[in-house]
Amino acid sequence: MAAGSHGAGAGGAVALLVVLLALPLMPVDRVAGDDPYRFFTWTVTYGDISPLGAKQQGILINGQFPGPQIEAVTNDNLIINVFNKLNDPFLLSWNGLQQRRNSFEDGVAGTTCPIPPGGNFTYILQAKDQIGTYYYFPSLAFHKAAGGFGGIRVLSRPMIPVPFPPPADDYTVLIGDWYKANHIDLKYTLDSGKDLGFPTDCSSMAAAGTATHSTSNPTYRFRISNVGLATSLNIRFQGHTMELVEVEGSHTMQTTYSSLDVHLGQSYSVLLTADQPAYDYAVVVSTRFTSKIISTTAVLRYSNSAGKAPGALPGGPTIQIDWSLNQARSIRWNLTASGPRPNPQGSYHYGLVTTTRTIRLANSATTINGKQRYAVNGVSYVNPDTPLKIADYYKISGVFSVGTISDAPSGAGSAYLQTSVMGASYRDYVEIVFENSENEVQSWHIDGYAFWVVGMDGGKWSAASRQSYNLRDAVSRYTVQVYPSSWSAIYMPLDNVGMWNVRSENWARQYLGQQFYLRVWTSSTSWRDEYPIPKNALLCGRAAGRRTRPL
Known part of the structure; x- marks a missing residue:
């Protein structure tokens, strides 16, 4: 079975980026008494692509x-040396790969x-007490x-049982929308105070990786x-059906x-059994909650395929919020399965x-000032000249103030620009309610943390x-959607000291201020x-020229 992709024609909106990788784990360097180390050297350049x-x-x-896939096992140390060959500053961040006690590496x-x-x-990272599916991305x-x-997969240690049989192969599927304009022009549009509008076209990208379909009806992980x-x-x-795992x-x-x-920023693993006649089957991805529904397809190909599968392409939901809400509520934690440790996930x-x-x-x-901005509790975030965490470490005054964003919506007042930082105490156990009165779905992410999504519904939240x-x-996860005119609630133990980004996963909204930092x-x-x-x-900034800790 193999896969590829093709566009949906002119005027499409979704880029289906498909990477099918079934790579062996990289060699591990072991030091007595330490967790394994994996070393990566990456060079970042501009180049021609054709999505x-x-x-x-x-x-x-x-x-x-x-970019390259990161393969790791629980508690592995990841040493990633990044060389920037672009003509402007660059950072990588790790969507869901928590940096325990180390927000300096958050990127x-x-x-x-x-x-x-x-x-x-x-970057010196560790997949501390983690398993699962994540990705990395450039943040500036x-x-x-x-x-x-690119994709990140963190596998369970061999002695930790996984609640399903080993799949015949394990593939990464990256999906996303795409704009025809390059990132420089898109940034200029946002800096000019304008909205980007709807993504403009579909991608066309070949996929790598093959697997053999046999008479035993193998099962694959996507x-x-x-x-x-x-x-x-929606995918x-x-x-075929998908079994969420x-x-x-x-x-x-x-x-x-x-x-x-x-939803934006989210990751799922599903099992798919190759139990159908040997044809080329379509993998269909389409937009959700948009006035114009655009779709694109990839190809799921059996190795002995007789050609295109008969029948119509599978239709998906369009703007039905209740359908999506009910599906989200149906996703439940497996209380009897082990997580990264040999005890049930539900033991906490x-x-x-x-x-x-x-x-x-x-x-x-x-x-604000005649330009499009986005805000959280009436505050539209602006980056200071020095990273907040570094200013905090060196006690550099004038960079930020704790408490510059309130615990509750500010009401009907006008939004304003501010480097917003919310203070919180280590070991507190907080309830966070995301309230969305707008007519588009929101997607929220909190760096450094996983949290339990305890509720979501339409209307206004109350006690x-x-x-x-x-x-x-x-389910415990790191990204949560909030439907139009709805709310979502999470419980989160503040067990990770540091400065952590709370942001919209809609990247234009994040860029124009829908974010803040939780200290x-x-x-x-x-x-x-x-x-x-x-x-x-x-x-950099006001910290330039200072010394880090001694060797």
Whole structure:
């Protein structure tokens, strides 16, 4: 079985970026008493790509688009040396790969100085107590619109049981929307105070990887991530169903779906059994909750295919919010499966812990100084001249103030520009409610954390809404959608000290201010709670010229 992709014709909106990789794990260097190390050297360049069938400038990593796959096992240390050959600063961030006690390595503007043109930086990461499906992406200057992203898969350690038989192969599927204009022009549009509008066309990209279909009806694992900029997507496989087994690091109850909504920034693992007659089957991806529904297809090819599969392409949902909401509620945590440790996922009874604080976050579109902006609780975020985490470490005044964003929506007042930082105490257990009064779906991500999605519904949230919370088997994940005129609620233990980005996964909204930083603080200076600044940290802005910790 193999796969490829083709566009949906002129005027399409979705780029179906498909990478099928079934690679052996990289060699592991072991040091006595330490977790394994995996070393990567990446060179970032501009190059020609053709996601729409015609050449345009894209961002390549080691000459590849999308970039190289990261293969790891729970607790592996990842040493990734990134050389920036672009003509502007560059950073990579890790969507869902939590940096425990180490937000310096998060790779966003609020925590990490950018890699200058011609420079390099070595990320020192660890997949600490994690399994599952993630991806990396460039976080600065709207680079994400040009590529520079790739898949991350963290496998369970051999002694930890996985709640399904080993698949015949394991594939990464990256899906996303795409704009015909390059990232420089898109950034200029946003900087001019204008909206990007709808993505403009479809991609056409060959896929790599093959697997043999035999009479034993093999089952394959597909890791699906929405790496797009603007739209929720739905995926379905012609003639086949998908059995959901993992969501962003959590094993799920194994529910079968004929189509699956994947919102911006989200990742899912599904099993697909090759039990149909040997043909070429369509993999269809289409936009969701948009006035214009655009779709594109890839090809799922059996190795002994007799040609195109008969029958119509599978139709998917269009604008039905209730359908998607019910599907989201059906995704449940597998309480009996082991996670990264040899104990049940449900052994931590999140629903029995009393929350210490409720934070309500409302997104809004606004105009400030005659330009399009987006805000959270009335504050539209602006980047300071020095990364917040570095300013905090060196106690540099004037860069930010804790408490510059409130715990609740600000009401009817006008939004304003601010470097917004919310303070929080280490070991607190918080309830966060995302409130969306707009008519488009929102997608929210919190760096450094996984959280339990305990509830979502239409209308306005109130204290009475807690009566509908799922306090037994809500799935733990790192990205949550909020439907139009709706709310979503999460529970989150603040167990990771640092400066963490809370943001919209709609990249134009994030770029224009729909984000802030959560400063999780403790007075402790123990390395048990937070690592010191890395010895190789780049220092910039008001921290330029200072020393990092001694060797």
